[in-house]
Amino acid sequence: MSRVELRVNGVATSREVDDRTLLVELLRGELGLTGTHVGCDTSQCGACTVKLDGAAVKSCTVLAAQASGGEVLTVEGLSTPQQLGEVPAAFVACHGLQCGFCTPGMMMAIDYYLDTDGSLDDERIHRALEGNICRCTGYVNIIEAVKHAARARAEAGKPVGRQ
Ligand code: FES
Ligand code: FES
The missing domain is CATH 3.10.20.30 (Beta-grasp domain)
Structure with missing residues (x-):
């Protein structure tokens, strides 16, 4: 123990x-x-x-x-009880989930991507999420959610990517 x-x-x-x-x-x-x-x-x-x-x-x-x-x-x-974080809010806005099973892991991988890169480039987003499998969505709306969250973070004046 x-x-x-x-x-x-x-x-x-x-x-x-x-x-x-x-x-x-x-x-x-x-x-x-x-x-x-x-x-x-x-x-x-x-x-x-x-x-x-x-x-x-x-x-x-x-x-x-x-x-x-x-x-x-x-x-x-x-998130807090009062407010969804940027990444969960982006999944709602972009319809980034269906069954939701992959969603928590996706959101954490995306949060890390926003910390360390945050580029809106499709290829970089694909690479960042290559360790996360989704069996429902076809990924298109998840990619949109990444971009939505990156913009929301920047608009809120928070750092995106390593400073
Ligand atoms: Fe950990 Fe699948 S449960 S990678
Ligand atoms: Fe069902 Fe991704 S939303 S596995």
Whole structure:
């Protein structure tokens, strides 16, 4: 067993977990943050993507103990009860989802893309999302949502891409 101490969506959290516990299992099972999905458990689909210390990671590939001491952002942390974040709002505006299973992971990968690049270039967006699989939408509206969110972030005066 290991003691894991994390900040998750800005809240300090401490849990005693089995050494084999995955970060996604801690988030969903222990902390009740079920917005993070498990589509494959083998690093293929991207549904489990979260941000760990600012980087997008597939949380089915990280042990909870490895993440100890880190800062985790999940899809729940993109919005507040009062306001949708730019990325979730862009998915609503652009109809970027159908069944929604891939959506939390997509949104976290996009949030990371906006942090680190944020270009409206289709090829760069495709590359940024190549680790995230969607079986419903054909991706067109997801790409539109990326561009919508990038514009919204810039219009709000927030940094887009590495400064
Ligand atoms: Fe982690 Fe599919 S559940 S990549
Ligand atoms: Fe259904 Fe993407 S919206 S898998």
